[in-house]
Amino acid sequence: MDSPPRQNLGISAYAWLKHDIIRGVYPPGEKLLMSRLKERYDLGIGPLREALSQLVAERLVVAISQRGYRVASMSLAELNDIYDARSQLEAMLLKLAIERGDDSWEADILAKAHTLSKVVEVNTPDEVLDVWDTRHKAFHTAMIAGCGSQHLLQVRASLFDQAERYRHLWLRETVFSEQALEKKRLEHAALVEVVLARDAERATEMMREHLLTPVPIITDVMQRQGLL
Amino acid sequence: MDSPPRQNLGISAYAWLKHDIIRGVYPPGEKLLMSRLKERYDLGIGPLREALSQLVAERLVVAISQRGYRVASMSLAELNDIYDARSQLEAMLLKLAIERGDDSWEADILAKAHTLSKVVEVNTPDEVLDVWDTRHKAFHTAMIAGCGSQHLLQVRASLFDQAERYRHLWLRETVFSEQALEKKRLEHAALVEVVLARDAERATEMMREHLLTPVPIITDVMQRQGLL
DNA sequence: ATCGTCGTTAATGTAGATGTTATTGCATAA
């Protein structure tokens, strides 16, 4: 048996750091001490710098010459800008998907919508959160996958990553509230309906609204937690 | 007098590599030998790996574990996908700019359009190319700057960078042909007119078409040069 | 021809040297 073809440490450092930044292990604006990271991940400085460079390109980390790296800050202004950008972009992708999507695209939407609606209590609450989030992402991705452009999907993914820290605040408020979940279920069902009916006009409008609903909730959480 | 606040070598390595890749100094798919890069830029391996990691995140370079880095390949399929993505995205940004833009946005469009139309023979043909390209970019950026979203602009810039190698092939065909330049002048003037008239419908349609005009030309160049 | 072995080349990782920034303590002035 082959041992898994060993990938270089920079790549795994990247994955770990990104994971931890998104989950809020390091608060926004925190300095990322090389010595600390070295210890925490048991890696050398070289691979860490590689990983951090990639995260700089993705705007999750900022580098200041001769003064190391910091976690990118968060703000209400950025929250609003990211969600505005995301809702506009996603609406456009949906319009394209409705124009260009084929039968298997439609089928996949139904499949993913079904899977999402069937999330039941698994084990720990945290596991519910993970499962619901994974399926929720898969559902939304399926909706716009029909747009047919790798590069548009890639650009969307990049915005998504930047939104991830904000999204995570919203998730904890939503997944643990049966009422909020039910509301989402209805919105999703309504979206599926108009999308399959290929009503681009209404679908894009609904998508924009759907994507903006977390903003007030996240604003609230941020103010409560004083993450400003 | 302060010496310029010394920035770390990784950052300048990044700038040089990006510049050279976009200009075609390294052909698509070429292996980027550390030893060669080290010699060419007179830098150590550490900073180079940092720079390459960033370029991987920007998709100009691909990394293969244990086998180093290569320049991202180019293909007709990618050409079409990138230009499709760009034209759709730019059209959307233009629509937003028309909805949201203020007076200074309008003024800036006129200013940049004027500057662009006044490119005269400067010195070498290569200098004409640089000047025209710079002003052309500034003009298009001014048009969509009114959209008001930093993140949408950033996402656009990222697609732009990925298109840059293809665009460069087109530039050389266009800038040195008085006929082609004149055609662009007319298209730009027409765009300015409908944008200032805030006719979103026609403006987005014209922008999409305008952005796709290079595709057949680039296709042609790529086939002639056998860059496939 | 195909497979395996060995030597070469190159990528990767680490440790230590170097230079830069931040901090601390102390002296001096308001």
Added chain:
DNA sequence: TTATGCAATAACATCTACATTAACGACGAT
């Protein structure tokens, strides 16, 4: 006493040189 400047020191980021390990290529055997 409180504030301000300065110097010494500590902490840190950054870079390079070397050690390690994996991929590549040539050559020979089956």
